[in-house]
Amino acid sequence: MSETLQTLHYDVVVAGGGLVGASAARALAERGLKVALFERRYCGAQASGVNYGGVRCQGRPEVQLPLAMRARRIWDRLPELIGIDGEFVRSGHLRLARRESDLEPLDAWSAMAENYGLSTTVFRGAEFRERFPWLGEGAVGGSLCMSDGHANPRLVSPAFARAARALGAEVLERTPITSVTHDGVRFQLTAKPETGDELHVSCDWLLNTSGAWANHIAGTFGERAPMHAIYPNMWVTEPLPKFVGHNLGVYGGGVYARQVERGNCVIGGGRGTGDGEYAQPSADTTRAVMREACALLPALRNALLIRTWSGVEGETPDDNPIIGMSRTTPRLVHAFGFSGGGFLLAPGVGEVLADLVTQGETATPIDAFAVDRFATAPVSHAEV
Amino acid sequence: MAERTVNSGDTDVANVVIVGAGPAGIRAAQTLVAAGVRPIVLDENVRWGGQIYRQPPQGAGFARSMQALYGFEAAKADAVHNAMAALLPQVDYRPETLVWACDPQRLHTLHGGREAPVAFTHLIIASGATDRVLPLPGWTLPGVYTLGGAQVALKAQGCAIGERVVFAGTGPLLYLVAYQYAKAGANVVAVLDTSPFVEQAKAAPRLLSQPSTFAKGVYYLGWLRARGVRVEYGVTLENIDGTAGVRAIRWQRNGRESSIECDAVGLGFGLRPETQLADLAGCSFVFDDLNRCWLPERDAAGRSSQPGIYLAGDGAGIAGADAAELAGRRAALALLEDLGVAAPSMPDVPHAWDATTIERKLASIRRFREGIEQAFALPKDPAAQWPDDMLVCRCEEVSAGTLRDCVRQDGVTEINRLKALTRVGMGRCQGRMCGEAACHVLADASGQTYAQVGRLRAQAPIKPIPIAPMLFDEHVAAIPEEARDE
Numbered sequence: 001m002s003e004t005l006q007t008l009h010y011d012v013v014v015a016g017g018g019l020v021g022a023s024a025a026r027a028l029a030e031r032g033l034k035v036a037l038f039e040r041r042y043c044g045a046q047a048s049g050v051n052y053g054g055v056r057c058q059g060r061p062e063v064q065l066p067l068a069m070r071a072r073r074i075w076d077r078l079p080e081l082i083g084i085d086g087e088f089v090r091s092g093h094l095r096l097a098r099r100e101s102d103l104e105p106l107d108a109w110s111a112m113a114e115n116y117g118l119s120t121t122v123f124r125g126a127e128f129r130e131r132f133p134w135l136g137e138g139a140v141g142g143s144l145c146m147s148d149g150h151a152n153p154r155l156v157s158p159a160f161a162r163a164a165r166a167l168g169a170e171v172l173e174r175t176p177i178t179s180v181t182h183d184g185v186r187f188q189l190t191a192k193p194e195t196g197d198e199l200h201v202s203c204d205w206l207l208n209t210s211g212a213w214a215n216h217i218a219g220t221f222g223e224r225a226p227m228h229a230i231y232p233n234m235w236v237t238e239p240l241p242k243f244v245g246h247n248l249g250v251y252g253g254g255v256y257a258r259q260v261e262r263g264n265c266v267i268g269g270g271r272g273t274g275d276g277e278y279a280q281p282s283a284d285t286t287r288a289v290m291r292e293a294c295a296l297l298p299a300l301r302n303a304l305l306i307r308t309w310s311g312v313e314g315e316t317p318d319d320n321p322i323i324g325m326s327r328t329t330p331r332l333v334h335a336f337g338f339s340g341g342g343f344l345l346a347p348g349v350g351e352v353l354a355d356l357v358t359q360g361e362t363a364t365p366i367d368a369f370a371v372d373r374f375a376t377a378p379v380s381h382a383e384v
Numbered sequence: 385m386a387e388r389t390v391n392s393g394d395t396d397v398a399n400v401v402i403v404g405a406g407p408a409g410i411r412a413a414q415t416l417v418a419a420g421v422r423p424i425v426l427d428e429n430v431r432w433g434g435q436i437y438r439q440p441p442q443g444a445g446f447a448r449s450m451q452a453l454y455g456f457e458a459a460k461a462d463a464v465h466n467a468m469a470a471l472l473p474q475v476d477y478r479p480e481t482l483v484w485a486c487d488p489q490r491l492h493t494l495h496g497g498r499e500a501p502v503a504f505t506h507l508i509i510a511s512g513a514t515d516r517v518l519p520l521p522g523w524t525l526p527g528v529y530t531l532g533g534a535q536v537a538l539k540a541q542g543c544a545i546g547e548r549v550v551f552a553g554t555g556p557l558l559y560l561v562a563y564q565y566a567k568a569g570a571n572v573v574a575v576l577d578t579s580p581f582v583e584q585a586k587a588a589p590r591l592l593s594q595p596s597t598f599a600k601g602v603y604y605l606g607w608l609r610a611r612g613v614r615v616e617y618g619v620t621l622e623n624i625d626g627t628a629g630v631r632a633i634r635w636q637r638n639g640r641e642s643s644i645e646c647d648a649v650g651l652g653f654g655l656r657p658e659t660q661l662a663d664l665a666g667c668s669f670v671f672d673d674l675n676r677c678w679l680p681e682r683d684a685a686g687r688s689s690q691p692g693i694y695l696a697g698d699g700a701g702i703a704g705a706d707a708a709e710l711a712g713r714r715a716a717l718a719l720l721e722d723l724g725v726a727a728p729s730m731p732d733v734p735h736a737w738d739a740t741t742i743e744r745k746l747a748s749i750r751r752f753r754e755g756i757e758q759a760f761a762l763p764k765d766p767a768a769q770w771p772d773d774m775l776v777c778r779c780e781e782v783s784a785g786t787l788r789d790c791v792r793q794d795g796v797t798e799i800n801r802l803k804a805l806t807r808v809g810m811g812r813c814q815g816r817m818c819g820e821a822a823c824h825v826l827a828d829a830s831g832q833t834y835a836q837v838g839r840l841r842a843q844a845p846i847k848p849i850p851i852a853p854m855l856f857d858e859h860v861a862a863i864p865e866e867a868r869d870e
Contacts, residue, residue, distance in 0.1 A: 042801055049804060059870050095870075154804045158794065232869065238812055238848060253868030262780075270863040281844065283485045283492045287499070288863050290854045301855070304848040306812050308485075340869045 010036045010170070012357055013189060013203040015177055015217055017043035019153075019343065020335050021209035022160035022171075023350025026081070029167035031358050036201060037161070037169055038191050040176030044157020047211055047338075048346065050311035052234055052256060052268040053153045054247055055344045056093045057118055058145035059109065063320065063368035064345070065116040070364050071348025072147065078156070081347075082163040086156035087261065093148030094132070094246040096139040096296065097124075102251040106143040113145075120145040134243045138295030139250075150247040150258045153343060160347070175199070180206065180220055182329055205331045205357050212276070212314040214322075214336035218371070221329040225322050226374045227314040227337045231272035231279040234310065235286050237303040239263030244297060255292040265300065267293050272310030279310035315339040316374070323349060323369040325356065333357065334371050398723055399503055401426065401491060403483050403661060404510035406434020407705045408697025408712035410468045412508045415716035415736075417474045418728035424476040424502060426483055426493060432468040434512055434697075435532060436705040437461040438539045453539055455564065456600050460705065463734070485844035486664040492844070499853045506692045506723070508715050509662050509680075510708070511699035513655040517817050518553070518766050518824075521774045522624030522633075523651065531557050531652030535564065544570035546648025550633050552576040552621055554760040555654035556601055562613065562650075563604040572613050574644050576635055578653075579760045580618035590755025593748060597704075614644070620769065624649055653762055655702045656820065662699070663842035666690050671835040674750070674757055675701050677820070678839040684743045686715035687722075694719055707749045709735075714742045767821070767828035776825060777818040779811020784825050791829040799838045802826050812848050815840040 012028050014021045017039030025037040037043075055075055057068045079085050097103045103124055110120040123131055124141035132142070165171045174194040181188050187206045191199045208217040212229045244259035255269040269289035272281040286308055294300050316322065319339040326332035333356055335349050342349075348364070355362035400416060402409045405427035416423050425432075431439040437454065440447075454461040471477075478495055483502075485492040491502045515530035522528070529537070529545045531553065537543055544565060549572050551562040558577060566572045591598040608615060619635040625643070626632070634643040662680035663669070668689040672679040682688050682695045694715035697708035717727050717739050730736035737745070763769075770776075772785025786806055796802045799822065808822045809815030815822070819840045826837045 042798075045801070045804065158805060162794065230867075237851070249870045251870075253870045254863050256870065269867075269869070271867040283487060283501070283844065284861065285863070285867075287854050287857060287860045290851055291860060292863070294851065294855060301852045303851050304812070305845055305851055305854075306848045307810065307814060308844050 008036070008201055010034050010201060010203040012036075012205040012207060013038065013187065013201065014207045014209055015180075016208070016210035016214070017161055017171065017173065018046055018048035018209060018211050019044060019157045019160060019346035020048070020338075020349050021207065022157060022164055023347045024207055024209060024335070024353040025164035025169045025171065026160055026167060027350045027354035028357060029164050029169040031354055033357065035164070035169040036203070037164060037171045038175050038177050039161075039171070039173045042158070042173050043161035043171065044153070047311045047313040048157040048343070049154050050234075050309055051153050051232065051313070051343050052266060053150045053258065053343065054093070054249070054256060055088060055151050056145075056148045056247060056249065057344065058093045058113070058120060058143065058148055059095050059249055059251075060341065061320065062112055063365075064341075065113065065118065066365050067345055067348050067352065069116055069118065070351065071345045074347040074351065075151070075344070082156070082159040084155060084159050086159060087152035088149060088156075089151070089261070090147065090149040091258070092144055092146040092246040093249060094142045094144050095249045095251055096135070096142040097251050098138060098140065100140060103141045106141070106251060110143055118145065118147070132245065134245065134297070134299065136294070136296055136298040138292070144246065148247060152260070160350075180217060182221070182332075187331075205333065207353055208332065208334045209336060211336055212312045214314065214334065218334060221326060221332055223326060223328050223371055225316065225337060225371060227316050227322075229274060229276045230313050230315045230340065231274040231310045232268055232313060232340055233270045233272040233281050233285040233289065233308070234266065234268040235281070235289075235305055235308040236267070237265040237300065238306050240265060240299065240303055243299055248296065250296070255289050255296065257293055257297060265297070265303065269293070274310065274312055277312070279312045281308035281310045313338065313340055321345070321349075321369050322371050323352065323366050324371060327372045397505065399505045400424070400508070400719065401502060401504040401506070402508045402510060403491070404434065404512055404697065404699065405429065405432035405468060405477070405479070406510060406512050406697060406708060407437065407464050408510035408699075408708035408715075409434070409508070410464055410471070411709045411712035412510060412696060412716040413471055413475050414467050414733065415713045415728065415730070416720065417471055418730050418733075419720050419725050421720070421723070421725065422474060422476065424478065426481045426491070426502065427477070427479050428482050430480055432477070432479070433461065433465055434705075434708075435536075437464050438536065439465065440540055440542065448542065452568070455567070457705070464709070467733070482847060482849065483661060484846050484849050486661055488666070494849050494853055497853050498856055499849075500857070506694070506719050507665065508694045508696055508712070508719065509665070509699055510697040510712055511658040511661050513657050513698035513702055514816065516653045516656040516820060517651070518653045518763070519770065519774060519776060519821050520621045520624065521771060522626065522630075524775055524778050525624055525626050525630050526628070527626070527630035527648045528624060529648065529650050531561050531650045532655075534650035535561050538564060538568060544568070544648075545650060546630070546646065547571060548573050548646040549648045549650060550574045550576060550644060550646040551650040552633060553652040554579045554762070555652060556756060556760065557652055557654070559601060559604040559608070562608055566608060566611055566613060572608070573646055574614040574616065575608060576619045576621065576633070577615070577617050578619055578621060578763050583761060584617075584759040587755040587759035590751060591759065593755070594752040597752065616642075620763070654760060655698060657701055658699045660816070660842040660846040662688065662693070662695060664844055664846070665693050667693060667695070669839060672701060674753060676762065676834065684746070685718035685739065686711055687718055692722070703746070703749050703753055707746055710742045710746050710749075714739060714746070717742075765824075765828060767824035770825065776821045777808045777811060779813055779818070780807040782806050782808040787822060787825045788829045791826060796826065797830050797832060797837065799823050799826055799840055803840060809840055814843065814846075
């Protein structure tokens, strides 16, 4: 190859190799576009790769459901799309009620979701107890969505990047973008690989999929979003005999839990600590979540904790992501701020971004995620 | 190292914690107490003494003399034990206490079925070492122990690991444990040293910088030989045979295969510092060629990169028990200096030298250590020998072949990335046992040096901890509303 990367022009540059960026790169490459993805560390090594792994439509706000349902269909096709199943298990998602008064909103959500083709069943009373004998007194009922499940984030995200590469996308890890401008016609970028010379590339479209760090690019184009870093706190037990039947959540939040094929229970809830760049789990949070987790899953009391971890994720004021066209810059597209709920959505977001680039629009309703929806909201000084 | 500021002056507000009650922790505590500071001493063991001076449990039903337990080191063991015994009224000693996590200025501990935080302003980490484990096919069979594990069985439980025992690997501990076993009446059928004898001979001049230690090594070897124990040098360990348990061990030297029947193998390739706590405490790390591992940075006095955190003993770099005593004292003197407290005069304590003398002695021991490393070098590129179907990580059942495939397919060059993609080091041991082997496989498969593949980042808990004890604390804050994700 006589032409070096330095001289290259791409149809699309994807900034950030998380699950959103990697799946967008894959979708775009599949549609025949010339794509480069820049990731300053490793693809899927940030929030996409260290999150809890819930593949869950249940419990989402109504505005997310069309996107969630589109994304959910992609999860069934993982082997075909990325060559592995990512340990995706259609285990069902059980959203628990801690008290009788929580059952009513579960019913209401269930009725609403029916309109989007999502089926759930609410259990209560003796039937609930009989059906889920492994649950403790901490739960009095729950809503079961059998089409939900869980997967292994450590495997899924890198596999999307690998698939993008296999379809011809240029995937550059350990290559941070160091500057980006729009010259009125196209974007001009420089990136500096950890080893080797600085790269100069131009592109027609720029996808800002840099997660908690997305405001670096959004801010460059005058549309910083009110987003702050969060550090979800997670831990895992030694392998236990199988007893957790479903991916578990709780109405009102606080704890979520699943058991992997090998028997380890993965449990999340609350926050670790961090500095916007790196995250640490918090022993205090782990303790607090353990108390809630053991109320729901008494068998955990006899288990050993083997590892705790956290990751850096961006959260918006309304907990909805920012997805869609920039209001300041043509052909700049944002997709970030998933507020802890991006794992299921991401492959769907990748398709939506590919729609926007190739068709200028998408059939999936995303107006609620517009970047300028916070324009009148006060901006917190804690934003990143 | 960066400039530091340490809270100074008022010892009443200083909250000094020592982790580890081995030679380093005990001498640190003694020095602090002599200066009027009352430290908290957290130790994972039932009784003080650490690994090298491990005491048998009280009332365990077997009794062996100091001489039988510690041999040439009996006097030192006695001195260290007595020093701690004398300190007990003046320290807050908490045995059987596992430190499992570290926040800024706070340790998280597990003791007596309860989980509790321990606040500190100043922390001396004297966390000691464990065996450096290098696998070979068959290493997961019942009957295979680490050298340290074999030694613990003898010292703390008064039993041998088998009827016909082979000790294999390399390092001074190989001969010491073989000697201790044979002396205690166990049937040691062979000692298989992967280092060539010629290297040990070449290292003799350096080793003679500690003539008494050198002489002991020679003595152990002579003693074993005189009793007819087979000693082989320069071997390449091939396989531990057996199905339900160890049946034999096979090796090769100069192209010639040999094997010997046995029912237990004590395996070890020197020691590996326990650096997890320093890692969780935020200390910066640097690759150390002598120890062939990443170590927390420290100055000659034992100050880490984190203000108020000091490192001493084998946990900061393998140097042995004598060095640990010195480094424990030195770290305590540094801590006192940072507190603005005068160094204590300790006329009753033998060898309670000043800081300068201690540093000079430690430098001399380091020269001896270089000799040890020359004499007992790790097998070169051990991973090149390992077959694809050999388990590297026994907790997660990850084989060498799985790791190599991952390197090939994903171009992995960094150990934490390999961990994320394959689960190596994600099980109960958290890489404490398998991490080094995984790094060797990665280095070999990716064409990098061992140092280039990086180090596994520590993640709490340092060792698996039961969940039930975490539920007692009534003071646990509720999860804040804004952090209650679904």
